[in-house]
Each structure stands twice: as C-alpha cells, then as structure tokens.
Amino acid sequence: MRKPILEAVGLGKRYGKQAALQGVGFEVYAGEIISVLGPSGCGKSTLLQLIAGLAQPDEGELRMRGAVIANASRSVPPEKRGMNMVFQDYALWPHMSVFDNIAYGLRRQKKAEAVIRSDIAELVRLLHLQGLEDRLPPQLSGGQQQRVAIARALATKPDLLLLDEPLSNLDMRLRIEMRAEMAYLFRRLGTTVFHVTHDPDEAFSMADRIIIMRAGGIDQIDTPQACYRRPATRSAALLLGAGNQLRGRVLRHGEYASLQVDGAEIQGVPPALGAAVRPGEEARVLWRPDAAQWSPDPDCAGEAVELVTSAQAETAAGQDSVRRSNGREAGAAVLAEARSSGGEAAWPLMADTLAEVPKGASALPVRIVHSVFEGGHWRVLARTAEDQSLTFLHEEPLPAGAAGRLLLQAARTFIYRIEEEG
Amino acid sequence: MRKPILEAVGLGKRYGKQAALQGVGFEVYAGEIISVLGPSGCGKSTLLQLIAGLAQPDEGELRMRGAVIANASRSVPPEKRGMNMVFQDYALWPHMSVFDNIAYGLRRQKKAEAVIRSDIAELVRLLHLQGLEDRLPPQLSGGQQQRVAIARALATKPDLLLLDEPLSNLDMRLRIEMRAEMAYLFRRLGTTVFHVTHDPDEAFSMADRIIIMRAGGIDQIDTPQACYRRPATRSAALLLGAGNQLRGRVLRHGEYASLQVDGAEIQGVPPALGAAVRPGEEARVLWRPDAAQWSPDPDCAGEAVELVTSAQAETAAGQDSVRRSNGREAGAAVLAEARSSGGEAAWPLMADTLAEVPKGASALPVRIVHSVFEGGHWRVLARTAEDQSLTFLHEEPLPAGAAGRLLLQAARTFIYRIEEEG
Amino acid sequence: STNNAASGNAEGGGAQAANESTSTTGAGGNAAAAEAGANTAENASANAPKSDEPLVVYLNDFDEIIKPMFEEATGYKLELVTGNGAELASRIEAEKGNPHWDVLWMDAMPMIDQLGKNGQLLENWTPANKEGLTDFAKGLIPASGAYYPTGAHAASVIVYNTKAYDAASAPKTWQELADAKFKDAVGMADPAVAAPAYPFVAWFFQSQGAEAAQGYFESLMKNGLRVYPKNPNVAKALTGGEIKAAALQESNAYTLKAKGEPVDIIWPAEGAPASVRVAAIQKETEHADAAKAFVEFLLDPKTQQALIDQGEESYFEPSAQGVKAKADRAAEAKLVVAEAAWAGEHEGEIKQWFADQAVK
Amino acid sequence: MRALFKQGDRLGWLMLALLVVLILLPLAAVVIQVLLPGVFFGRFALGDLSLLLDIFKRPLWFASLKNSLLLGVGTTVLATLLGGGLAAVRARWAFAGARLLDIAVWLLLVTPSFILAQGWVMFASADGLAASWLGWRWLHDLVFQPAGLIAVMTLSKFPLAYLAIHGALAWKASRLGDAARMSGASPWTAWRTIEAPLLLPAIASGAMLVFVDTVGDFGLPASIATVFRFPTLPYSIYSALYTSPIRFDMAGALSFYLVLLIVFAMLVQLLALRRARFDFLSSRAVKNEPRRPRRGGWLLASGNALFLAAAIGIPLGSNALMSFTGSADAGAGGMTMAHYKALFNENGALLTGLLHSLEIAAGAAIIALLIGFLVAYVLTYSQFKFRRTIDAITLVSLAVPGIVLGIGYIFIWNQAWLEHVGLLLYGTPWILALAGIAGAIPVVTRMITGAMAQVPGQLLAAAQMQGAGFALRLRTILAPLTKGALLSAALTAFGSSVFDLAISSILYPPNYMTLPVVINKAFEDLKFGYAAAATLTGAGLVIIIILVLELIVRPARRTERKTAA
Ligand SMILES: Nc1ncnc2c1ncn2[C@@H]1O[C@H](COP(=O)(O)OP(=O)(O)OP(=O)(O)O)[C@@H](O)[C@H]1O
Ligand SMILES: Nc1ncnc2c1ncn2[C@@H]1O[C@H](COP(=O)(O)OP(=O)(O)OP(=O)(O)O)[C@@H](O)[C@H]1O
Ligand SMILES: [Mg+2]
C-alpha cells in the first residue's frame, strides 16, 4: 500500500477563545491533488497555515513522510518543509520586480542565473505574464498579481504545494485554462497539491480527492464523484450546489427516505453519516436547482406555451428551437430521451400526462415568482404551498404566478436531519 | 427619454508608455446595474478608478448628471462624487475594527450614533458578519474581509456604487446568495451600480447591461441576453464561455457563414461587428463546450455503450439512469425531446442514424483524448482530424481513442475574423 | 616623617631620587618596583613585568604640557585622564574596587582629603621637595602626608564687565554682591554641580558659620543671583552681557582678561577663597616609584615655574618657594582656605543645601 | 506568521541577554547602590531603602521629578507635532530647500545639546545677538522661562520625531486613503483618520524618543534655566554624583525614577497602540515620492527657510559666529579663521580625538543597527513573553544620563576578576564601543520598530515558503522594506554617538581622547571659539559622511523607479 506523504491527526488551532480548527485528520498520498472546499471562514486558510508551518497547532499532530513536523510543542520551520504556497492575499513583495519575486525561491536554491532565467521564462509563458517581468507588484492588475503569486510558488518545484484560492481573481476563460494547465503540470511533475478553492468546478476538475470542511472540522473526504453524488452533510450539499432546501417531516425511512413537505411527499437519499432519520422528526430536503424538472399544471399549460412562443419571437428566427440544449435545465429532456432510447427506463414520464409521477421521483407543487437570465438558462424563483422558496433552472423564463409541479429525482435529492446544521 | 447619470466619452489612461484604457465611452442610466467583464489586465480596475476619481483620465471626459467630473485637466475629488467603492484588494483599514471600518462613511456623514448602530447591524446581518464586529481585519478570513469591504461600501448608500470583483473570495453558495440579495437591495434602493466581475454568471444574473472589455477598450455593451447570444468579438465569446476555438477557411458567407475546418464544414453566426468574412480567408470558429453534442461513430458505439454501462455499475443502483439530467451535457436529450414533442423540429436527428446531420447544424469528426469529472458532467477533451483540440461536456466519461462526431448548432457557433484578435 | 631627609638633596623628580627615597621607605612590596625604577626601562621589564607600564595620572588641568615635561625629565612614561573635577571624582569613586589611577593631581583638596581619610592614599611618605614649599603651602599638608599642594588659586574672584561698571561702581567685597545696586546682575557657578565652586562657598560656611553663610547666599539669591552650571557658563554670561558681575574662578577671569574681553578683576580685601591643587598617590599603586617621582616633580619650583609660564591654567599661587606667579596676576592676591578636613566632611550637606536652593 | 514565534523566542532570549549585559546590568549596578552601597567594593552592608521615598521628602528631588515630567511631556507633544508635521510635508511635497531640512535635522541631532544651549543663550540673553543686533529685548523674557525652555527643547529635539516618522513614510498606504475618500472623507480627514493613525507606531516611537531624550538631557535645561531655577532629574543626579562623598545610591534612586518615567511613557504608548494593527504593506504598496505641489510651492519653501533660520540659524549661527570671533560679542575682535587653524596645528589632539570618535561611533552604529534590527524584529513579530521588558530596556540608556550609565559600566567592567578572563574592558577603547552601542540602541530600535510595524508577517511568511532561512528573510525582505528607517537609524546612531560626551568623558581610557572630550575641555578652558570651531568642524564632517552614505544607499530607489516606468 502507498504510504501517505502527509498525515494530520486531530489538528486543532484556536485564535483566542475561538476555535478555528478542531479535530482535523486526513492523509495525503504522494502525487495526489487534494481540493479543500468549505464556506468562508471555516478554517481553510488556517489549515494551510498549519501545514505550511506558518502557524503551530494547539492540538494534534502533522506528519510528513512519517516524521512529525508539527505538534503543540514543536514545529519544523516552513523553509525546511520543502513546501511552497500561494497566499490568498498573494503576499507579493512590493519592493521586488515580478521577475525577482518569482526568482526569489530559485535563488535560495542557488540555481545558476541562466537556469533561473529559462525557468522563469517558462513560468511567465505558462501564466501569461509576458512583458510584465520588470514591473513592480503595485503596477499590476489584481489578476496579474495573483498569477505572479502562482508563478512564484511553482518556481521552486516543491514536493507539496499549497494553493489558497489561487484562481479567484481570474476571468473564467483564464481560470479554466489555468486549472487545466496546472493540473497537467502537477501530474507531470508528480507534485502533491493541497488546494483551497471556493469553486466546486475547480475542485472537481483538478482534485483526486476533495476535503469538505465546515466550521473548523471536516465533513467529508472522498473522490469528486462520490462527494457530488452523496454529500455527507447538509453543508456539503449546499457547498456542492444543492442550493434548494425545504423543511419537512419524515414519513418513511429506507434506501430512500421520504419527507412530507408542504403537503407533497418527497423522496430522497438519507444522510450517509450519523443516525438515520426517524419517521415523525423534522428534516431538510436539499437538491440542486438543475436536478428538478418543471412541469406546468395542465390548466396553465397554455399560458406557459404562450410565453415560450413570445420568447422565441424575441430571438433571431430559427435559433430558438435549439437554443435550449445549453444547460442545466434539461432534466425533462433527459427523461424523454431515456424513454425514447428504450433502455430500462426508471422514470417513464409522459410529457403530456403530467399527473403521472415516474417511479423514483417526487412531485412538488410550486408557484412561479420570477425568472432571472443566467446565460444558458433562466433561474426561476418559485414558492411552495407554504411559502418556502426555491429556485430551479429552466430553458425559458416562466410567467410569474404560473402553477406547476417540480419533479425531483430521489437519487439527486438529499435528506438531512435538522441537527446536522452548519 | 431617461437622462444618463454617468457618461464617459473617449476616456484614455496611460501608465508610462502603456495605455491601460483608450477611447472608452458609454452611458449609465440611474438605477441601472452595469457589469463589466473582461480578461485579467484589460483595464477594468483602471476604469473604476477613473470613475471614482482616484485617477485622472489622460484623455476624454466623464460626466455625471451632465456635469463634467473629470477630464485631463480637472477632476472633482472622489469624496465629492457621491460614490463608493469595493476595492479588489478590499483596502480595509487594519487599525480599525470591523465595526469602525463599516461605520467610517456614516461618521463622515455625521449620522447619529444610534442610527449608525442600527444601519450597521442591518449590514452585518446581510453580509453574515455577526460576531465579527470587534475583530481587526487581519483577524478575518479572506472571504470575511471581502464582505466587510462590501458592507463598508454599502453603508454610505451611494448614488453610484463601484464594485471591483466583490464576490471573488466567497464560496459558491454565499456568492449566489449575496448576488441575489445585493441585486435586490440595489433595485430597492435605486442604486446605480458599476460592477466588475470575472464571473459571467454573476454578470448575467445581476446586470441590466454588460460591458465587455478587451485590452483597454470596449468590445460590446448590451443586455446579458444579447451578449450571450451573439458575442461581438472573439474575446467576448471566449469570456462568455465559448472556450472552443478552431481555425478554418471561410467557405460561404450569408446569414450563417460556413468554415472549412479540418475537412468538415462548420456553420456559424458571422461576426456582428467589422467587415464580413470573405470566402477563402482564414477565420476562427468558437462555441461553448455545452453547445456541442457527441455522437459516436457506429463502429465505436458498442465500446461507448459498454463504458457507460460500467460507469452505471459504479454508482448506486438505480440512480444512474436519471443522473444525467444534471447539466450542460444534455444536447442530445434536448434534441430527442424536440423531436418527440412533435414541434417544428429543426434538427430531425435520429439517435441511431448518425450519418444524418440535421439542418442548422454541422458535424465535426473528432477523436476522444480523455474525460475529466466536473460534477454534473464530464468534460471531454478531444482532437480534430488535424489535431486541433477542443472540449465538450458529456454526461458520462468517454473512452480515450473513441471516434465520433460533434454536432454543432449554427446559431450557437460563432465565427470571427482572424484579425479580431484579443 | 623620617623618610624625607633621604631625598633632601634631590631636585626634580629624577630616577636617582626615586630610587633613594623608596629604598628607605621599607615598604617591602615596592622593592622590586623600586629597583626597576632605578634602572632603565629595558632592564626593569626583565625583573618586574609591570614596570614598563606607564604611570596613570588623573588630573583636571595642565594635561597638554605635563606629559612631555615629565617624561623628558624622568624617563617614566605617563598616561593622563583629564576631566572636570566632579567627573573625575565620580570615576575615582566608581573605580574604588579596582583603581586605575596611580596619582591624583587635582584642585579638589576636600575630596582628596576624604580619600585619605578612607585610606585610599599612600601615607607617611614625605617628598624631598616638601622643604622647599611656602609656609602657606606647608600649612595645607595633612599630618598623614597623604597629599601635597602644588599650588592654589582663587575659587572665586569678583569680575565685572567694564562696559557696565568702572572701577568705582564695581562691587568690591563679597558682601556688596548682595547689594540692591547689583540686582539681577550677578552670577556664579553652581556649587552643587561645578567642582571649583565648592571651595568658594565652603570658606563662607566654615569662617562665618552655617547660618550666616546661608543668610548671605540667600540674600544673594534674593538679589537675583544667577547660578550657572559651570564656571565657563558664568564667563560666557559675563562677556555676553547676561550678567554684569560674577564670582568667577581666578584662571577663568584672567583668561578672559588676557583675551581682551571687557572685564576687570577685583580681589576682595577679606580674601578670595582658594581652591588648592594637590597631588596624592594611590595606596596600592604598582608604580610607586614613578608616582613619587611625579609628585616630587610637581613640587619642584622649576616645574611650577614652567607651568606658570607655559600652562593653560597659569594663574595660581605656586606652592614652591622662589617661583614667580604670572606677572599680570594681582600682587596683593589674598587667598583664604577652608580647612580641607572640615570642607570634606561638610561637603555633602552644604552642596545639598545649595541644590535645594535651586527649588526655591 | 505566528510561527515566527519559536524563532522569535530564541532570538528574544538572546536579545534580552544582550540588552541586559549592555544596558540593564550597568544601570542595575548603580541602582543597586541603594540596596547594597558597597557591593562592588566587597562590602555587603544593607543600604537605606527609604532613599527611594525621599523623592517625596526632598524638595529638590520632588521638584526635579515634577519639572522633568513637565518638560518631558511638553516637549514631547510639541516636538512630535513639529517633527511629524515636517516629516509629512517633506515626504509629500518636493520644494526648494527640502534637502536643507534634512541636513538641518542631522545637524541638530549630532550637535551636543550643551552647544545648542550655548547658542540659544548667546542669541537670546539680555545683551545677546537678538537684543544687540535686532533690538529684540523681549526675546529674553520669552526664552528664559519654562515655556521658553520647552520651546527651545522642542526646536532641538524634534529631529528624533522627524526621523522616526519620516522613515515610516517611505511606503504609502494610498489605497487605504483612497478607500476613505470613497467613503466621503476629504483629503485632510483621510489623512487624519487613516494615514496618520497608520503611522501611529512610528509617531509613538518618535514621541518616545523625544520624551526619553528630553527627560534625560542635562546640558540644555541646565544652561537655559539659569535665570529661573528649573532643576530636573538629571540635575539632581549630577549634583548627587558631584558631591563628595559621592552618593551613587542617590544617583541610583533618581535613575530609578527616570526608569519609572520611561515605564510611564510606555504605558501611555501601550494605551495608544492598544489592540490595533498597522501592517498595511501589501502587494499594492507603493514607494512614497515627494511631488511638486501644484500651488504654494513658494510658501513651503519660504516657510521652511524661516523655520530653519530659527531652529538652526539661532543655535548654530551663534556658535558659528563664536567660532569666527571667539566672542559672543560680535562687534569685538572681528572675523578670524584662527580658531579653525588652531584645530589642526595643536599636535593634532583634535584630529586624533575626532578619529577615535568616528571609529567608535561607526562601530557602535553598525553593531547597534544589528542589535536594534533584531530587537525590533522580536518586538514586532514574536510573541516573546518579555517583549515589553525588552522594549523598556532599550529606552533606558537614553533616559538615564550617560554619566550614570558610565559609572555602571565601571562597576561592571572594572571588577578585578575580569582581568583573569581577559574581559577587563574598562580602561580599553572597547568600553567606549560598548557604551556607544548601548547609547545608540534606543534610537535605532525605535526608528526601526516604527517602520517594521508596517510590514505584515505574511510577506516574511511568503519568503519562508520559498525556502529562505531566518537571516535571509531579514536580509532580502525585511531590510529592503525598512531600508529608509534602517539608514536613518544607523546614521542617527552614528551622528549622535560621535558627540556623546557624558559617556566618553567618564569612560575614556588614558591617552584615548575623543572628540567630545576635546571640545568639552576647550570649553572649560574658555576657548569658546576653539570649542565652537571644533564642534562645527566635527559636526560638518559627520554631516558630510552622513550625506555621502545617504547618497550611496538611497539612489537605489531612483533606479528602481526607472526600470518600473
Ligand atoms: N488572527 C486571527 N485572529 C482571530 N481569528 C482569526 C484570525 N485569523 C482567522 N481567524 C478566524 O478563524 C476562522 C478561520 O479563518 P480562515 O482564514 O482559516 O478561513 P477560510 O476558511 O480561509 O475562509 P475564506 O474562504 O473566507 O478565506 C475565521 O472565522 C476567522 O475569522
Ligand atoms: N500603476 C501601474 N503602472 C503600470 N501599469 C499598470 C499600473 N496599474 C495597472 N497597470 C496595468 O494596466 C492594465 C490594466 O490594469 P487593471 O488593474 O485596470 O486591470 P483589470 O482589468 O482590473 O485586471 P484584473 O481582472 O486582473 O484585476 C494592466 O495591464 C496592468 O498591468
Ligand atoms: Mg481563506
């Protein structure tokens, strides 16, 4: 079995009375890319500081290749740990040019000046910093500063690289490009990476495993797929995009649990951790806006269709009918396809017979509040019978006041106990 | 007709020899929310600085309610402009508590201490900063600092609010929540907002109009929908997510132009600005990864199906068949639905007869390189016959080496002249 | 003391004299050094490792000329530490555990007298040149022979600015300084800070009794007396016009006059309280021969004459007979001295009284 | 950042040990005289502790304490305002004569205070230059009173505040000021509420230096306060030390009160800086470059000229006059270069003294810079338990008159047993170097701490992550970021120890004359012209050295800017 390169056991850190981290434990294997996701203020940066050796744990232990590098009484200094870090606030040295900032670590390694030059030329290319080498940090834009910070950290080719929200100030295109290039680079160099981010897409696309944190502790450590499919806690589900949450009362418990929510029965995956939900207790049900499918009530259907028609008129002729393939709204379509493809259809929904709810799905009656354009789709705000609000994605705007039902797939609907707050 | 609250005419700003902005002109109406999108280093922050009065234009003029507030020779000082700003690097005052940071502007307005307290309590609640009021900024996490910066700017209830990437350090959930709340707040207060972001979703969901910048100039000013549907320049298209771009040679020009790309003929929307593409010249074709639909070559289909099957086995039984509705990958499904719904099917594609290309679409032969999990979908890397690389989204991973065709919808495929670089 | 006869013939502080004088002291500890002193420096270094070390003298004047004069005359090497009297006193006191000085030569007789009382000085040694001293000087030598005076000068004389007064209107007695005529016009150095000012006030306290003296100085202060930290400050104030008359140290006064400043000097008839410059040897000195040679040298009339002719502080009354004081020094200069032992004993309280006056 | 702790702790102990040896031990040696008067001479008799309470009984002592406090507080407030204001103006605007201001500051700093005092006395006395040349008879009454003394002190001590604050103005927190403007603050309000408070550590350092130096100064108050009696603690200390039987115990008791004053000042400082943070240097920090004002340039220039005329012209001008005439009465004698000629032909006493002083001062400044830098590091970045103690000790040597410290040095370094271990430093030039270092540490440490407070630990942490060890981090990140302050500190230390009279006069080894001893001697011999000439020559030379060093070190800034543009 592989030996972990880094192990944390029961790490704790407090600032004054407030505990920023407690009982944090995990293992990282050589060459792995670990992404840390967690809400603002949950202790991600603090964790990186402990690993880097910039702060000392109050409790617990950190081991690197089996040797203790930090506990409450001792701490190997950062410069002896063979790591490097991109700081959330960059921490560029304002008195040094971009080149000198990047070259700093290489000079510490006593590299030849020619080697330094070529290494940096490479990094500058990778990070699109050409022509900025002689600038001072204050003469750069925010995104450029961030890229310099990344280049500086990459330059030393560390064993373990700590990245604190390294791409937060870059535009989407650059971010996607950079994360692909960085992931490729890390895999090629075999760099172990510990990567804090607030962008689930970034975590999914770069990470071998994801650590999901909440309030100073770890909620879940697993592969991106596993985290995506079954978030361990309500907080993890929220972080991973399940932005809709309703309260209800547990009806049944089993492989799927079900909840009485504002009159409707909603099926979903029960929590993986902790005690099972018991019938009768209050619980929450969460799902991603893109996991629900809108189906208008028959009597409103005409209205809905009309709006769709007017929306069509609004766009360039002929484009609209295919415009919908854009995105996350396509639940119904998928189902339709599933049916038409003749496979073992789990959800035999008829597009025209809306009263029928497919197996493995639940229907939630809602009323539309309003719709917001979001690029490939519209985000629709709606309310349940008892005024809990929720959003879902739809290919077209829906008229305010329209009534209908949202079809939720049990496998993509998550149920959590109330006390698992956070 | 409404009068603009802010007008910019031919604004230019240089740092030494380098022009950070040139020829920038636009109008902002009272109560509008304008989002500025642009690649890193294109001059967004510089533009905000000019509007704020923190820098003086070298050329051009800024008018507020018709009165000149800045040109090359004069400049109304920032504090007299009735604006406020969230800085990209927050610029919190390290010697003041969170409370005092937020209260600063109110104190300048000589508000009563009781009013200040209640105003701040409100802001603190809005920005989830409860309990942090007495901390000093260096004792906050990055995201908390950013929220304090937002609270400080909101506190003075400015006529015009300048936001420089205000949500970049927040987790997705908070970001979505905040942008909804802020948009609501701004609309309620009638605040005019000038909002720099690198997140197209943020721009789409908050903005009345979007300004797309490139290299110190403006490429496009339009409503979110219009920008999304027809990005004016290649750079705009890239910014708005059209991350695939291939080179080809123009075949035909008309309502849709077409391009010869690595042997295939691709149809797309010709550029809205500048000269039309001429047959024979080189051009680029761009599209969003989620706008393409994969269809495997018949001889490879078995292999693809097998992989899908094994992927199903990997997940909890019964879940997988509905898992696909998640997202941007659903092109095929949409089409299938379109067909089955019996409407005026623009794209009568048979899922089993792959050789047939629907009207208004083009087929591009590609070979799969590898697939990366991205949450609701997989991002698949592929190459064309002549080794240009591209990505598309698919509901399942595809086996490396598989050959097939990507179906591109002409209305969502954009063609630009080569010289419109950037 | 019986030893002085042995070197009675010696004039100057020759090595010869030093040899003879020590050989008769019987101070065994000094025998080796004594021998070394008799020989050349090279020889000496072979016998006693310390003997080629220089003699260290702490002094507050004459540092420019005394070193070459002495080295030339005797062959001993000399090293000097110069400073103002108070600083040197502190330094000496601080060094008490491990003194670095061999000889003190300062115009701080009460302080040195106290050192003698505390047993820090070499006693019971009589320099050959003692006989050649004036009666006035002989009267100042303590019974223990711990120090010998090399000269005396007025700690204060009355000096006035000739632009303000003429010979007629100028103050002529100490008492007159308290006269309303001289309100806000008189200055002096602070006895609490300036070393030479102490002998001046000490004489008043001893001769008139504490109460009368305090009354006198209080009346001066009521009359607007300005008290400067040191004598040079007084001198500057006088020439600068800040004050018009002052009780100023004699040498300072004559220096001013010699430089052509518009001042004149008055020697009060009742006498000018004197500051006596004395030389004393450290008890544990390792360079006793050189030290004795140095004291002999200082008591030598030729040396004193040279100091008067070439020295910086040349205005003083020599302690050796047959030495002529500076030509422009007043002939009728009458010096009065507070008894050293008394002045030493009461120094603390008198200075304290003055320091406390600063508050009022 | 917090992890700089461990290192900080080790370094903290080292620095504490060094400071104890250099400063605290000598002082303690004097103060302990109260408890055990004979301890260094092998007597272990218990002293009279009630001496410590005598401050409330003896009128002189009590008045001294009161006066010292009044003088200290008054001068601190005024000099900090003056120095801070000048530094702010100088850092913000370029104007004619700005360079002169720098020179003037150095001149004031290196010139011994008794010389400055003399200049003021010559100028303002009843028949002084002001009265005789300008007919300003009123000036006399204005100057010779407590308020006048405070004014003169202010004009002499403001350079300490100026340099401490100017050093910290090297970097601009412009983004933070911008944020204030956006919130509706006028430039002045922004300066008042954001920029100035961010300088608080430097301002506090400057104020502290002024306070401590004022409270510890003997020469200036003693010379000015002749007309009105105004005894201060140093005065009482002098009178205790200059009274035989010499009362080290009294000096010790009084020094103890000086130390209490420091503690008092530090408490005030602690209160002022409580809980706040001042580390604003980020990737956005830019170097401060003085700009030409749009309007009112001439106003600044002439204001500056006027100010210099008072602060420099009066004290040094009078001395200069003295050096050419040998007399305060300018009319007499006429001009002569004789005094300057005399400097170089009297068998070179002055020259060797000067060389000795420069040697000692240079060595002391360099070592003090090193120590001060490390001490500032401990104070700024570590959580070392005894940080406050270190902080307090660094100030002691400025407050306690040099002579007290000198005596302490004798006690400590003149113990017979040291000879056997080869450490009998008393009587060798080493003792002067040690004392010089001790004397320079307060200034150096304060100035550096003020600037260091601006540098966030994050910037050091970043270097650490790049593999830079402790020394390297300091050398490549911290030192360059605080360069301005380091230079000021070193030059101040150098300049002021060249003329550090009190210490060298009590400690100088036989035949090792130093410049201040030579000057003081000339002064005591009433060779005023010579003394003035020697002072001005020495000061001039020191200034030239300082300016040359500045020129060598500072232009890096200009080239940096060039590559940036
Ligand atoms: N120096 C400090 N003193 C007191 N509390 C602190 C300090 N630094 C951080 N904290 C608190 O500790 C908690 C964890 O902070 P940390 O910076 O690790 O959060 P984070 O997960 O990185 O958040 P973000 O995503 O917003 O950057 C936060 O609540 C923060 O307020
Ligand atoms: N002080 C300066 N000196 C020289 N160049 C500068 C300075 N400030 C900014 N620039 C340059 O001007 C350009 C525009 O900078 P700006 O900060 O406006 O970019 P931005 O659009 O805000 O980028 P980002 O999204 O990365 O924050 C950049 O290329 C930057 O390098
Ligand atoms: Mg963080």
Ligand SMILES: [Mg+2]
């Ligand atoms: Mg920016």
